Amino acid sequence: MNLKLDNKMQLLVLFTLTTSLVTIAQGIITTGVVYLMSDFSVSSTQAQWSYSAFLLVVGVMIPLSAFISRIFNAKTIFFFSLTMFLLGSLICYFSTSMTMLIIGRVIQAIGNGVLMPYVQILLLRVIPEEKWQTYMGLYGLVIAIAPVVGSFIGGFVITIYGWRALFSFFTISSLILMGLGLILVKDNTPTQDYPLDYLSVALSVLGCGGVMLGFTNVADYGFTHHFVIAPIIIGIIALILFVRRQPKLDKPLINVSILKNKYFSVGTIFICILFFALNGCTALVPIFIQGIANNSAIISASVLFPGGLLIIAFNFIGPLLTNRIGIKKVLVMGCVISIIGFATMMFYTQDSSFEFMMITQSIRYIGAGLALMPATTWALTMVSDKVEDGTAVNNTLRQIFAAIGSSMVVVMVAVLAGGAIGHNSASVIAFNQTSLVLLVLHIIMLILAIVYIDDKEKIENNI
Structure with a gap:
């Protein structure tokens, strides 16, 4: 990667800060579940989907990370991720129903699901291999701090100002980071001409989403309910078909042969x-x-x-x-x-x-x-x-x-x-x-x- 050292550090610092923000958003809403139940007159299970839906979307986006990192440069990924996160935050802030809030969280999660794996890929690309442990440690430190501190502070914010204040914070923070991105993120990371196999995408979404959805539902419905059995079976079949398809492609969505x-x-x-x-x-x-x-x-x-x-x-x-x-x-x-x-x-x-x-x-x-x-x-x-x-x-x-x-x-x-x-x-x-x-x-x-x-x-x- 032909990037100067200063630009490497700028990219890593800014991407890590942005990842910290979207990581805070992942679990902080759990501190406000009781308030969501009251405001939207929904059950705890329905309110919990404001968190579960986020996790599911992140899970189905991760298999696309290898493809995304190959065909898009850092600048495109940065602004796409933050734009989706910003749009999701605005929808959540103005939500008038639980369904609208969940839609906002899904859009937020798309930004999260694209950004988080890319930061790790970017780090491993630009840092020499002998320094990977040190820099991954620094990255892990920042990413681990964010949700712990965020959830702690979030509880106070929700109690004093209400849950919508969280999304106003995410909106303002996203705009600030986008401003910094215009200054610091240069359009010079390498890309490839890499085709997208749409059937592989569909199978990965069905596979990862189905398995995670099924097991997420176990706690609410037990093992024998169709909301558990059907998604898991569909997910497992889709994952098997996905894995069998990849070696047949000249440029697979994920090179699963690395598991060899x-x-x-x-x-x-x-x-x-x-x-x-x-x-x-x-x-x-x-x-x-x-x-x-x-x-x-x-x-x-x-x-x-x-x-x-x-x-x-x-x-x-x-x-x-x-x-x-x-x-x-x-x-x-x-x-x-x-x-x-x-x-x-x-x-x-x-x-x-x-x-x-x-x-x-x-x-x-x-x-x-x-x-x-x-x-x-x-x-x-x-x-x-x-x-x-x-x-x-x-x-x-x-x-x-x-x-x-x-x-x-x-x-x-x-x-x-x-x-x-x-x-x-x-x-x-x-x-x-x-x-x-x-x-x-x-x-x-x-x-x-x-x-x-x-x-x-x-x-x-x-x-």
Whole structure:
């Protein structure tokens, strides 16, 4: 890439700031669900779609990221993404119904789904490979800070000024960033003449959207409902057809043949398990604290907040440690710390103290934070000549597993508890048993790290 160093830094800084903004928008609306229910006279499930619809759209946009990064330059991607985000924010601000708000969130999510994978691709393109861990750590630090701080501040903003104030902030911020983009984003990133296979696009949308929609509905409808079974079956069939079609194309939408790289596949499996457990616990732990242990929402937020800060810090510390002691030691350390965290969760009771839960959840977050960015970066270094395809495959699969985890872990507890989660001993035992399952998954991750994962130089020397 023929870009001067100053322009590289300008691009990365501006794109990272913009990505932080759209990342804040992803989950901040959850703090206002109660207000949406009141203003639009809808149920909690309907109001929650203001968040779920956003995640689904981001998930179906990610497979297109490799194609988009090839045919459009940075300037086009920057202004398209921000324009969509701005338009969505305006629609949300002026919403007079829940349907209108969801449409605005969908349009916002298109901007998010285009921008987030591209920033990672841009970073890996312009930064030398030997510095990927450091810069991915910095990127992970900024991206992790945004939703934690945003949700914390968003709760106060919604309480004092109302939920529409969030979208006025997004509108003004988008306009400021677009102004900076006119000055800083130059039209000199390389592009290719790359055809778009529309059938592949349709299959990827049906596949990713169907699987995520089906598993998202599990928590509301159970496994046997047609709103769960039909989308999952359609999604799986579409994904199979998508994967079988790609090798037949001269220029596939995603080069799925990179999964033949054993080390990239192992790294991607590791990340998918990590996101399954991380997002599952994000949904499950508040349910335990509030629904099973009968504590308040304030206690729940206070238990998890220190862990949120720690995962931010270790998103940065993990890559720095990787540069010093190597990828294997860092991932083994992350897995062992996570296993300790899940082991302690097996001893949670209805009377578990605030301090015990806070410390043990913080341990779990440290383990996840240590492993997250190093594992992602390591997997991509295994296919460093195909970062567009690697990023698309990696991000798509982890998004799917994150959506599955956020529903499946909660459903697992409900099934083990006899059908419903409540303030009773059966639910406590079910939570403990589910923690054991998550512990076993991290043992599998530990085995993968020990057996297959090592520094790229050592792997190449052994081949």
